[in-house]
Amino acid sequence: MTDEPGPAERALYLAAVRGGGRLRPEELAPADRPTVAALVARGLLTPTATGYTATNPRALGDRLGVELRTRATRLLLNAERLPHTLGPLTHAYEAVRRPDGPGRFGPQPVQFDTEIDIRHRVFELISECTKEVLVAQPGPRPLEGLETALAQDLSLLRRGCSMRILYQPVTLTDRAIRHQIDLRARYGAQVRVLAEPYEQVLVFDRAVAVVPAAEDRSRAAVISDPAALTFLIGAFERDWARATPADRHLDSPHPTTVRIGRLLARGLTQRAVATRLGLSERTVAAHLARLREVHGVETLFQLGWQMRGEQP
Incomplete structure (x- = not known):
């Protein structure tokens, strides 16, 4: 049962009020029985010898208000305790020598062959990131993907991580895309635009990178080899130095x-x-x-x- 009465319950309760605050069994259809039972359970109707009597909803509102505040307090306390509760599990997870994890040397790239697996691994890497994310995204960006990733990107920025994102001019031709970029920029993301070809790459804490493993970008490789990372980061920094700030592009040209x-x-x-x-x-x-x-x-x-x- 939800916290608030549904449409059928409201309609039947109002019918009882209009009838002088009473409902007689002969006035009810068989289909009304579940609704009557729900109103009785809420305390909005009280059974009597001759039928049902409507009660003041204020009492229900006060009771639900207390219950909701108690529930909210409990949820807040659980939210405060959750990081501490999950601490041992987090430490155990991060202690495992993942072949593609930050700070761990895995000479062979780990490949992901489905879009779901790629998104899941990128989600994990963003969650584990503590310092910096470098993103080079050539070509148009799908709006749905940006909207889906917004909450996680803002969470990363709020916890003090830096984010630098490189786009091509074609990305900023869509007003909705520009709005998504502006939302990230408001929270501290640095965004630049480079009107040159470059390769897609995501780098997390300068310790692990995600790059396409197929020409159509249907597969991805996660790299943690130090030499490969040095090359990828160097290429990103060179492109970043040639790019221009996105705020020069966010306003539509005349x-x-x-x-x-x-x-x-x-x-x-x-x-x-x-x-x-x-x-x-x-x-x-x-x-x-x-x-x-x-x-x-x-x-x-x-x-x-x-x-x-x-x-x-």
């Missing part, structure tokens, strides 16, 4: 900026773009400066090449 970028990608010069759109060259130059900043490039040639790669 439609005119988008049109200018597309024309530039088609090979038009700055003057030709200005003529085509009926704008001054100074205005076009300002839009192009914004695009260069977003894409982290210095020349119009580099910008045109980057924009070319983003054309549908």
